[in-house]
Amino acid sequence: MSGAQAAIPPQPRAKQLRACLLCSIIQTPADFRKHGCPNCEELMQMKGYTDRIQACTTTHFDGVIGVIDPEQSWVARWQRTSKYVRGMYAVRVKGRIPDDVEAELESRGIKYRPRDQSEQD
Numbered sequence: 001m002s003g004a005q006a007a008i009p010p011q012p013r014a015k016q017l018r019a020c021l022l023c024s025i026i027q028t029p030a031d032f033r034k035h036g037c038p039n040c041e042e043l044m045q046m047k048g049y050t051d052r053i054q055a056c057t058t059t060h061f062d063g064v065i066g067v068i069d070p071e072q073s074w075v076a077r078w079q080r081t082s083k084y085v086r087g088m089y090a091v092r093v094k095g096r097i098p099d100d101v102e103a104e105l106e107s108r109g110i111k112y113r114p115r116d117q118s119e120q121d
């Protein structure tokens, strides 16, 4: 028996989580791959595409809030239906959505707001 070994703390699950660049919902990569983004899959089309998930989500986020009031979210404004789901959301998300998604938003008359700003909406 050699010396005692400190137990290695389990990796925080947060490390594996990714936040959607558009609506900032937080999910595991596996969930994004299986279901896409529950809010913006129509625009993002991540379901089943790992590289698309890499482009449309990020591990660089901070501040986690449990539930967003769908009525207060700007995402709710561009959705035709109010399927904005309750879940875990990041307060700030670093990065930008891909150009084609931004173009798609613009074609719907919506100005993309990067989620790394502190502006409130």
Ligand SMILES: [Zn+2]
Pocket (backbone or CB within 6 Å): 020, 021, 022, 023, 024, 025, 037, 038, 039, 040, 041
């Ligand atoms: Zn999303």
